[in-house]
Amino acid sequence: MRAEKPIIEEETETPVVKGKHQKPLRNSKKGKLLQGGYKTSSWVLILLFLTIVLGMTLAVILSAFGEEWYGTIFPEGYTVEWFVNAWQAYEVGEYFKITMEIVLTATVISLVLSLPTVYILARRDFPFKQALLGFFQMPFTLPDLLYAIPVASIFYSIGLAETMTGLIVVNLIVGIPFSVFILLPYVESLDPRLEYAAQSLGASKFKLFQRVIIPQIVPGITASAINIFIRMFNTFTIILLISGPKTQTLNVMVFSVLQGSGSQPPAMLNSLALTLMIPLLFFSFLSLWVSSFTQKRLGK
Amino acid sequence: MNQEVFTRKRDYLLLLPSLLPLLLLFVYPLLKGFVMTFQEPGSTAVTLSNYIEFFTNAKYYDTIWRTLYLVVPAAILELFLAFGITYFIRGKMKGGGLIAGLTIFPLTLGSIIIDMAVIAFFKPTGWFNTTMINIGILDEPFTLVYNYWGAFIALIILGVAFIASNLVGMMDSIDPNLEKAARTLGASHWVTFKRVFWPLIRSNVLTVFALNLIMQIGVYSTAVIVGNPASETRTFVVVAFEEAMRNFNYNMANTVAIVMGVTQLLVLAIVFAIRKRGFVGSASTFK
Amino acid sequence: MAQALKSKSFVSESTKVEINDLTKMFGSTTAVQNASLTIESGEFMTLLGPSGCGKTTILSMILGILQPTSGDIIFNGQPINQIDMSRRDIGMVFQNYALFPHMTVAQNIAFGLDMRKINKAEKKKRVNEAIDMVQLTDLGNRFIKDLSGGQQQRVALARAIVIRPRVLLLDEPLSNLDAKLRKEMRTQLKKLHNELGITTIYVTHDQEEALSLSTKVTVMSNGVIQQIGTPKEIFGRPRNYFVANFIGYGNFLEGTLVDVQDEHFIFETDKDLVRLAVKQDEKHQVGDEVILTIKPEMVEIITDAKIGMNSLQGNITVSDYIGSATGYEVETAGGRTFKINVLGLNPYALGEEVKLYLDPEKLLIIDKE
Known part of the structure; x- marks a missing residue:
């Protein structure tokens, strides 16, 4: 927000320097916070989604080459027998x-x-x-x-x-x-x-x-x-x-x-x-x- | 001069090798299929009985809302996910290419493999449920396959890939200086998105959304492999195949297909009615 | 006067911009290296240099698109490195204008005012003033695609100044216009700056634009500032080979200052020991290895027998008539080639033997880089 300024009375050709009275620039705290939140949540979402996509693909491959796989993180052994x-x-x-x-x-x-x-x-x-x-x-x-x-x-x-x-x-x-x-x-x-x-x-x-x-x-x-x-x-x-x-x-x-x-x-x-x-x-x-x-x- | 016209006319014969097979294999069956919906099997008399059967028998008309109940929420979620991902990685973000590649990758595999992958990952003993139980979020496995959710997840994976593959190019075609200009004029990230980026990409996004929705209304293998084709995921195509391959009633199968086509057209009409109310044009500045 | 008074309502409080020891690295390549410059309030500063010299990188850092690797940008004593680009109060004119295609001219111009939540009446007044100022009256309701290149350029300018920016940045704004329009816009831009007195930073590779518009010019090359000065200083006394070459000095002789005679240095080239007299300056002394340069239009072709110091003999090898003048290349006996511009149409013939006179007062001593 900037207040309306009166028309400057001086008739000088050269620009008027009034820098000293300028308000300092300030960041919007809310904006920073929102942007940070957006970035973090986007990263979380993207990583989650990609984990699922990759996990799914990997699961198919491991399962196709796994010996026994029931409830454990990885198959107990690997074999090409199923294949x-x-x-x-x-x-x-x-x-x-x-x-x-x-x-x-x-x-x-x-x-x-x-x-x-x-x-x-x-x-x-x-x-x-x-x-x-x-x-x-x-x-x-x-x-x-x-x-x-x-x-x-x-x-x-x-x-x-x-x-x-x-x-x-x-x-x-x-x-x-x-x-x-x-x-x-x-x-x-x-x-x-x-x-x-x-x-x-x-x-x-x-x-x-x-x-x-x-x-x-x-x-x-x-x-x-x-x-x-x-x-x-x-x-x-x-x-x-x-x-x-x-x-x-x-x-x-x-x-x-x-x-x-x-x-x-x-x-x-x-x-x-x-x-x-x-x-x-x-x-x-x-x-x-x-x-x-x-x-x-x-x-x- | 005469000869010139003659050779030019003869040139059009070059269209025949492609047009003829299409007329025989595509246009004729399409028309014949349409006529068939007004006939009983083995008869040529015109009748509306197929349509009457469709709209009075719950076995048939249920497919309309079952399909839409599965596909519409999925398509909306897909749009949000795909848009979110591609918007986030637009421009020259480091690693953006890799993220885009991995997101689009399921499209190369196609639906049957993705269906199997969903089963392998989300089944009660799959990674998803074991992880959830190990972390302590779930007490017992959540049934995510061979039901509505299985089909839903498979649709999401493929739909996000499809929409994202289209959005990546569209986002690149919007001059990044427009966003910079808005920002220097004092707009926050959100306002820049709301007032500059979204209005410019909106119509293209809706077109992709509509295309994806139409594609997914025709969902079949997913509904059969990871879904429950007997009830929850009994979509149009499931019923049409049942009629064609089990009952050999091509007339009814076609009726289902036509109703599906009309549904798709309606969806398209709705999306395009929304699309019309905004800026439709190019957002790339010269150079 | 009325015009001047009216336009005062655009003037923001003027801003002094200081750039302290600014460096920007992209990976291992340095785009800008230890750049320091001060732009006084109300000054028109041009960053001049070939593409890839780092001028646009500096502009981007002032604008806030890029973060400096080290160094500060200071507005009126306040470092602004950490200030978000939307809060810097900068008016920017992009090279391709970056006008919003889905908005009308008036909406484009009003965008910045909307962001500042200016009330409706005031907004309308200021938008109309801006539209009048850039002479687009009655075009307010047009969409961007219905405007010519020159008009688009003026909308971009109006959109940038209507927010009363602390600093106005222009990134090669005239490069997409044809030659005639470019000249016209240059005059307009100059008038506008005189009226508004906004601190302006202008990026270009066109030395003519820099000369005509700026109150000060900064010449850059390879990410390093080569010289800062008024246009007169830059064009009259280029500091080194790069600056001289870039702004159109054509003839360069490498050598050493070997002696002083009546306020003139005696200069001798390294290879073929050509001796030339050149006006003494304070910056150099006997023994310095330097480059002598002279603009093609300063070299004289003489016909009388004034043989002696600073005259060379040679043959015309190339002649190129360009309308108001003729450009020649003269090859001297020692195998050197001089570029010479002579007013008028082809006074000399190809192959003709001529004498060149290099006026000691017009020869310039510049540093090797």
Whole structure:
């Protein structure tokens, strides 16, 4: 609070120095106290939350490798037996192979089908472009249940359900639009003058793609492919609906086991969860590594 | 000139490889699914019986409030936690990156693993309960898994990760000089937050909140693995799957899905009605 | 006069700012090293230096964004290191203005008054006065994004002075404006300072701004204060090589003062023993190792045969016509290059042999760093 000051009567050009009468500056005690309280409580809250997150992750891992763990702080011993048992009992290797086949195939198909579209979206302006972009966004903003159930009923009626083809094809529903959005920034950042140059040198559309566009976006495609791959590795709802006993992805298999799991020892189930966690972590780190690598290469 | 137009038109054929599969696998099923909700299994006659069944049978209509009772409080708490954490570490705070990374980390693991992790940590003999008993806060283990709380905790962990992953970038896009300016003009930390930071980030925060809420309304594996899908965590998707996979009644399953979609739209409408009453725009200054 | 009287209502009681032995370390790098300076009440002090010289760090410490590693900042005898930045009563104009995008011009300006819980009528009066003062009358209800860069700059200024700050800080406020607007704003800023008499600290890397605005200039480099003085002192008698070079002295000769003759030092370069006479000053004596410098526009090109002390022969190697003057580079026989500015359009041709005259009265003796 500062009192209103009367207009200074003096007519001097130089500023009036009245420093001596100035009130000393003072901190607000209440403000200091509040700020201190806010900081302390934030730290407590954050550390608590992170302890839980880390504790949870650690608990799964320890439990999967623990011999006996009941009410003590740490397991009494460590073993890979549960892990091996889970791996054998549920044919994890087999399901892992199936998952990789499905996801890899679907990733490649998604990329191939979406690239031409991405090119048009990045280079051409046309009336319904915004609407089209909106449309491509729908499959991953709408709840997947809305299309998953009718797709399942259709697939069962035409015999695509419980087949590898069926599982690959349903992955495209999210795969194609997802790869459109993930590739778009890479293609948009390409310099169109390179294409004009190529065309002026007589390159056909096909040659243009093959020789000019594709080589430039290889780093982008690699990074995108890993992200699409992770996304599909996690596809759940629709796979659960159309999977058969022998054509399941890893996460659906794990889920099915967990769902009816009254009899299994928890260590076994945690080992199973771990088999799902390891590839996910691996691919996430790979994605981070590739994107930092490509950014370096592009000089960003 | 003619040729130019011709090649341009032909260019649009390049849209087909992506559009065709989507029309077949997404648009057609979506429409068919909608029509199916007005039909009985095995019949093509139009009827409202599915919806009538849904809204008169407690087995179905209970899912609406059971889902919301689980998800809405969780989403609000998630927003507070995620906002609190990301706000605290915004700017160039030391260790901020690590905190953000650990907070967002569960998102990479996905829901099934987080569900298992919640069980491993919060089960009666898990670290949480043993610690609480050892400290003396609890006398006997508190049941936090295979019920409402189990699902609630799992939702919180994933929801905080999702919201935080979005908020980190949004907070960075607000020019830190704006806060400094407010502070030099005499505003306390709280007033700076209330009058400068919050109005600028508000609309984005609400959008993320809405997205997260919509996502969590579709909760399934969490409700089944750590929850109690028979009663407390009998959400929309649990019922829809029951209809589709146990009763093979795709028509009813779709009806549940449609009701869920409408619920999500309503939630979205409410959040956006709130969002509209404030500054919507960019808070980054040039340079 | 009415204008001057009216604006007096903005004047806070004036403040003397002292900076004592201020040091700021970031980890192991020193951003500011033992800086001491006094800014008298009502003075316009410019911190001048290239980017990364520590001027913004000093500003941030005065503002309270950064805590000094050691040393004190004192307002009118009161150390303020421990005072929270919201309580320091400082008016700050940020380089990017940092105007609140969700508020109107008037709301932006009123923000500081709101924080001081000024009553409504008084607030309105002061906001309107401030808006008039920076010539934004009628724009009070506009949002920031609807203003031009120059207008935004003036809002930032109004927002800073309306709170009657003890000190006004400006961080390169003109750097985002185009050249013409920059000049205009400079004049305005100067007028404003004359009217208000607020102690002002201005940070810039632009020597022209520093010269035109300030009552005092502090030149900094690598976190160390190089020289403090009036613009005239800084530009007329730079103390060392860095200051001279930074403010536009072009020609440097390293050497030793070897003798004195009729109130002139005799200077000899180390390498090629060029001997020059230079006016004697009190600071130096025979035997000092020094640098001689002269501004490009002070070097004369002579045609008559006045050969002797302080004249050098050379060939024109570069000629660069820049409108009001022509810049030349002349290479002497000894392989030295001199920069010379001559008024007018290209009086000499490329390759032409010319004689340079370095006037002993215009040559400056400066210290090696």
